[in-house]
Amino acid sequence: GEDFETPTWYPDPDEIRAELNKILGEMRAATSIPWDEHRASLYCTIFPQMTNALPPEEGAQLRFAFMEELRRLQAA
8 A cells, every 4th residue: 555654553564575575576677766756755755664563573574675676676
């Protein structure tokens, strides 16, 4: 959903995991940043926040993957 303007609102961890993996999937499939600037900056803000709803280790892995992909896409 497009409900990300309110970072304090968390769906259940399974939904969050699915959403985070969907974002990562879009990044992995792309050769450059696949969104406009507004969405890209939104994701940079909400992705780390959303990972807080997951177990710490899993959240850390997802944040790491997100940053790696972001670096790759920005360098493209």
